[in-house]
Amino acid sequence: MTKLKLTAALLGTTLALGAGAAHAEGLLFWSTQAKPVEETQKMRDEVLAGFGAAVDYQASDEGPWITRIDAETQAGSGSIGLLGGLHGDFTSVEDSLADVPTDLAAAGVVPGYVELGKLGGDSQKYVPWMQATYMMAANKQALEYLPEGAELNDLTYDQLIDWCKAIAEGTGGPKCGLPAGPKGLKHRFFQGYLVPSYTGGMVSTFKTAEAEEGWNKFKELWQYMNPASTNYGFMQEPLLTGEVWVAFDHTARLADAFNQKPDDFVAFATPKGPKGRGYMPVIAGMAIPTNAPDAAASAALIDYMLKPETQIATLKATNFFPVVDVTLPDDMPPSVKAAGEVISYTSTSPDSITALLPMGLGDAGGKFNQVYTDMFERSVLGGQPVRAALDDQAKALEAIMQETGAPCWAPDAASEGPCPVN
């Protein structure tokens, strides 16, 4: 065992030095996920150790990850057995991916994600591996203000507004919150939740009348949000201090609230708009490169990774959730239990509109996010009319789409050429 660890360490060193030759022991799993050393080690010891054959799990940043895949494709010979990455990572290396033979229906993978793995084509380019997402969390004290007839997991934006209003009036101060600080993930809320819930799209419907309605609704909601929201980064902190009672954030950024005071908080699905519930999963997948040394072994590893036991082990190692139907055991941390239920509800609910993280934007990702952040700063904080701000920001969005040539991604309908902004 010590010898193996030593080999792994040495291998890691040589890889880090950029001398990564094809001398991997066993099957090389080349991934952008589980990068922190502890997570990488857990992946090796607790997840992959049970596979039977030796697997060499190597995690890397996106840049070197792509470079090595491209290099192996160009050289016509490869040493990577399996690729792991986010949905967006795979779109950058699409031409280097072989079709995956796995029977995903039999494995019980969520059908919506199976479709995503086809990258807009007909064949399966990657297989869903694990997922994370955003959700709502509420202090149990807030529940008594819930409007009559409202179901937590079936909340509409109108009901959320009523609820936040009731809390604000009942307690003497606004207690709903959004991570709208400089380090907060507010842009994901607008891109993946608000806009798709009202328009059914993210980019192509950006300046429609429905989008205008959505932004106006949000302005209404904002009146009952804690004004300190513009300073919040991770909502678990104001939730724990009691400054905020109802909040939206990434599952990982709410985890502390549930783990420190499991009895004080409930997790629930994000609200619905007229078109449904916008929902932004962060999906990681596995793919087999065209030059894999032993494609059959790679496929066998995929089968192993999709087993319910392996998926649970992966959840413990990385805090990313299963993509197959599993019952979580009882010994999970409270944050995992809370988020797990919401995720499985949201991902299987027929109302959900899956909105993916932007793809094909390259280094314009920051500018893309800024379009939505600017909309918020202009119309909500700055008080500019929504219509005028939308029209102006639509120009910026259109310029990004033209510059990058990125075609539409879900939930927008596929496009020929750059995604249009209507």
Added chain:
Amino acid sequence: MSPARIPYLLLLPATLFLLVFFVYPFGLVAIEAFSRDGSFTAANFQTVFGHWKFPAAMTNTLLLALVIVPIQTVLALAMAVLVTKMTRGRDMALYVFTIPLGISDLAAGIIWLAIFEQSGFLNSMLYHLGVSEQPTIWLGYQSKWVIFLAVVLAEVWRATAIMLVILVAGIGLIPKEYNEAAEVFGASPWKRFTRVTLPLLRPSLQTALILRVILAFEVFAVVATLGGTTLPVLMGEVYQWQFALQDRGVAAAYAIVILAISIAATLVIMRALRVPKEARI
């Protein structure tokens, strides 16, 4: 070696340093600002001037300079005169006055943030004095003027000493005879200050003002810590475009804009506080 060449020789290292670390990078920035995908263009500047945040960033930057610099000038003059008049403890007073100078602007911003934030010193003080029940959000997006005021306070606290140091040196250069002569003729202390010290201090005042105004146009870290994105300033936009939006061309164009207003301000100050050659001490 002829003695005439020694000054140039002594200037050589500094000149080389400036060429390598200032002029050369500046050239690169200028090229970056005027090009896009390898061809010459003014598109970056169109983006800058057409961006919705630009008017606000420009106004805030100029307004901050307009408020901060006069306050600092008056304070620095008063402090300089005070220090010069002291017979004992002069060095001690100078050290104390210049302590904030040794603190980075980011650290200064953080210190003032600790005072003004929701769970900061100001709110806990007000709470313990029984003035307020609930913590007030001082630096929220709804109260831009409070953020503005906090930035002014932090900047005055932090950077007045830069002017002070220059002015103290300047006052030290003024020959005592002028003041003594004025005193003999019965000029009041105020009159001596306005008629003797101030005019003779013009060269130092010029240097101090130029330095301070340029620094005021580059205000960034204090604003970023206290105001986040609520109070946009030019330098904050440079940072935003360079790092968050990954667009070096527009960031470079912003930098050139800051350079342009800095040069303009320098020319104005040089002209306004010009000392004729015959009048120099």
